[in-house]
Amino acid sequence: MARDNSDIFSLSSESLLPAIISIILLAIATCILNKKWLRIRQSDANFDFNENFFVDSTSGEIKQGQREVFIDFIKNWIAQFTSRRINKFSLTVSNPQTCGETIERCVAFVTQRGVKDLTLDFSNPKWNENDLDDKHALFQLPTHVYQLGSLLKSLKLYSCSFDMPDILNFGALKDVSLGWIEVPMNTLKTLLSTCKTIENLSLKRCWNLVDFDLKDIVQLGLKRMVLNKCDTQCIKLDAPNLKFFKYSGDVFTSEICVAPSAGDLVTVSAKTYLNVRHLILKTQMHKYELCGFEFLLNSCPLLEKLTLDISQQVIFKDYRLPYLTDLEKFWQTRRVFAQCLQNTLKMIEIFGSRATNQELRTCCFLMKGKALEQINIKLSNEDGNIEFHRRRAQRLLKAPERSENLQITID
Structure with a gap:
């Protein structure tokens, strides 16, 4: 009785599939790409040969086969390229x-x-x-x-x-x-x-x-x-x-x-x-980031717009403070007011806010900026507690120290 060859891949061991795919890739590289793809690519004369597009196996033997396909592809390209x-x-x-x-x-x-x-x-x-x-x-x-x-x-x-x-x-x-x-x-x-x-x-x-x-x-x-x-x-x-x-x-x-x-x-x-006129910070608003935050504020005396993109960022547990300070009372103990807060910073926008204590303390400090006109807060709803975050953020509306012309929007 003849064997049904309609589904040859289902009969093959999974360990053989990558090798088969490598052979197919080589066939494509030598029989198709050299005749059609290369002629198209020659028109713009820009080429990117990346081994990682060919080699993706963890198996040493299969990886070597894929790598050989990649090297053969380069050789074929050199032989066929006419521009x-x-x-x-x-x-x-x-x-x-x-x-x-x-x-x-x-x-x-x-x-x-x-x-x-x-x-x-x-x-x-x-x-x-x-x-x-x-x-x-x-x-x-x-x-x-x-x-x-x-x-x-x-x-x-x-x-x-x-x-x-x-x-x-x-x-x-x-x-x-x-x-x-x-x-x-x-x-x-x-x-x-x-x-x-x-x-x-x-x-x-x-x-x-x-x-x-x-x-x-x-x-x-x-x-x-x-x-x-x-x-x-x-x-x-x-x-x-x-x-x-x-x-x-x-x-x-x-x-x-x-x-x-x-x-x-x-x-x-x-x-x-x-x-710098517009500073964008990707931050977790972790206390370990406060020294760097202050450093950047002091480094941009002409800053007009500050964007805080709050998301999960890498925090190094072995972090050491560059100078002695109490991180729990960081903003309350600041004795130096950044030049941009005194003269140029007009707008602050915050994305992904959860109105944490650290965020609120930071905002209260920034709100002392004499030139500040607008704070736009976009709340995070990843945890489904957007109304809770909104109530906390609304505390900023009653902050005692703030720029006279400041408008705050919470969305």
Whole structure:
């Protein structure tokens, strides 16, 4: 009697399915994508090859098969691609040592086609961001990339080291992102001093940046800077064009200097002055966040609008106060009134409010702002107690100390 082959997948062991899917993916990559998809993609000359789109198995043998499919896809793409121009290229692959020849060939291929935006990410998504022990760059930027010179406008390298002074050949760079590599401070200063076109700088899990001092760089053109969990303990900047600054990491009390405009540098211990008009804070309104909250208020003397987006955020249990204070009576004991509260802050909006004691105390403190005109509170109904939250929030309407023209809406 003949076997019914109409449902072959139901007869296959679950452990074989990923391997079968890998074979199908390879067939698609070699028989279909190379003929149709690549012709479409050639029109815009932007490519993103991400190993994570191909490799999703926890099984070592199956994972290796999926990885081989990914590498074969890259080889096929190189063989089939006919355009002379590539504008943007991104390659994400962990364990690059096992396919170094293919990576070198791929990077050489896009370099020959004058790529302007290059991303090479060799980091492992499973790495612990809080552990830099035994971490080092897994790949070296191929030498032929430096030949791009002023053609290259954006360079993003993760777990991919580079050579000095060869990187200084990129005289027209505007966007630089570095991650999971050692970046000596003198290397960074040389890069920013030489390539004055750099406007965006992002550093993620880079080390050897304890004393982050760029203050003596003449005409620093940075407009956007992100420092994400580097080993920084001090930040000094004289950045007249800075529009966006984001810092993630340990709280410290060292000197921070940021100049919002030329000739207007103010240096104050443990404070930073930013040219920020609208500040958005994602917060849990936990007492551990109060010192940082006050720090930001004092850092934005021109602030006009404050948005509090209240939601569940990560709170570190081993948090240590940057200075001695009673968190239970934090706002009641403040002796310094932020400049923005005295002169510029006109509107506060709060999303997801539960009108907790901490929220109410914070609002009462902010309501003392002399320029404050409007507070808009959007209540949370995630726990089904919106009316309870509303009654608590309405206590603000009877707060004794408040701006004369202040209007409060509770929704």
